[in-house]
Amino acid sequence: MILKDNNIKITPQRLVVLEYLDKNCTHPTADEIYSYLKKKNPSLSKTTVYNALETLSKHGIIQSLTISGYELRYDLDHGMHHHFYCKICGRIVDIELKCPNVEKMKKYGHEIEEIHGYIKGICKKCLKEKDKK
Amino acid sequence: MILKDNNIKITPQRLVVLEYLDKNCTHPTADEIYSYLKKKNPSLSKTTVYNALETLSKHGIIQSLTISGYELRYDLDHGMHHHFYCKICGRIVDIELKCPNVEKMKKYGHEIEEIHGYIKGICKKCLKEKDKK
DNA sequence: ATGTTAAATTGTAATGATTACAATTTAGTA
DNA sequence: TACTAAATTGTAATCATTACAATTTAACAT
Structure with missing residues (x-):
């Protein structure tokens, strides 16, 4: 699994964020990810989403896009x-x-x-x- | 002159912003432009700098860069x-x-x-x- | 299994770039 | 010189992101 391969501690929060990005190729913002996941994971914190995105980003698993200027968007890297x-x-x-x-x-x-x-x-x-x- | 050519009203504020970008190829932020120009133009407002940058941008005279993520930077377009x-x-x-x-x-x-x-x-x-x- | 520990999560508060807005001033034109 | 639409100004609001301290937990060793 990609988290283990990168020596990233496996947490349910990181898993759902990663799964969301895998299934949604809409280049969502942190807030869009948070709002959606919050429904089924009421204890989820927005800070955690930011943290997860940063960690995944740092390891090159996902990419952050600055294209829209006033907010960052995220994209699972498929080449x-x-x-x-x-x-x-x-x-x-x-x-x-x-x-x-x-x-x-x-x-x-x-x-x-x-x-x-x-x-x-x-x-x-x-x-x-x-x-x- | 480039402002007149684009049917943009010529104001001293727009002129100094444009001149700054012409002389400084450092891809400055709105705040950097404002802080520098404020010294010699004490009445200059930061909102005016934002407005000028937006107008110039809209007419394709300058370009806004989203490269650094958390802030916009500006660049006079030379090709x-x-x-x-x-x-x-x-x-x-x-x-x-x-x-x-x-x-x-x-x-x-x-x-x-x-x-x-x-x-x-x-x-x-x-x-x-x-x-x- | 259980205990340990460093790392992750949470919620709240702070930051900082950008925008909204209303009052005043001004560029361009008649 | 006067007029008017547009620009400038300053303040206040917005909103994405980050900082931080308290709590919880994943991973590992016993």
Whole structure:
């Protein structure tokens, strides 16, 4: 199991957070995760959600996205992809994409740990809505 | 002048904010801009700085960066480039880079307005510091 | 099984960036 | 020079995130 593999203490709270992110690819905020899980886990604290997210993040199991500016969003890492953010509906969708620069990047002399590709605009669905008018 | 070209009302406050961003490629926060400009413009309000940044941003004259997570940073747009964020010193440096995906992106059916490339890791300078130890 | 201990969880309070808002001032134009 | 819509200002509110201290618990050794 992924927690044991990373020497992270296994707690029910961490398990539910991880399970939530595994089942929900909606790039939720800490608050969305908390609000949902709180229903079935009344003793859950929001701080715990933040702590769990930070721990998972630090071990590279999940990724935190800064794309929407005023809040962090979280994403279980399933390999390299970029994100598209719709300025109208706020939805974030994954974009499967190989960035050919990843390897070249090292020539700058910096040590690369993360690569984030954020594309912003208007999504397919919202474009259709606009056309109707 | 760039403000007139965009039909933005010319005010001394907007001018000093723009000038600051033109001269300082440090990707400052709103607060850094405010604190510096306040010295020579005592009547300047922080809200005005936020307003000016938003207006300039909306017109594509400047870009807001979400790279550091808990605060927005601003950058005068001089053509396509990505950003490198050092996790140790917090500095953000420009990476001149042509992204070959920009054109291909449209096939997803979304309308693309902005592309952000954020690379995170440890910068050259901080790597040297680490080696000394 | 049980006891031990370092680490995790909880709830509350603090922080700090950003936004809301209403009163005042001003840029652009007639 | 006067007018008006828009910009500026300062204060107060908002809201995500973090700090912290008390309590609980996972993991491990006996």
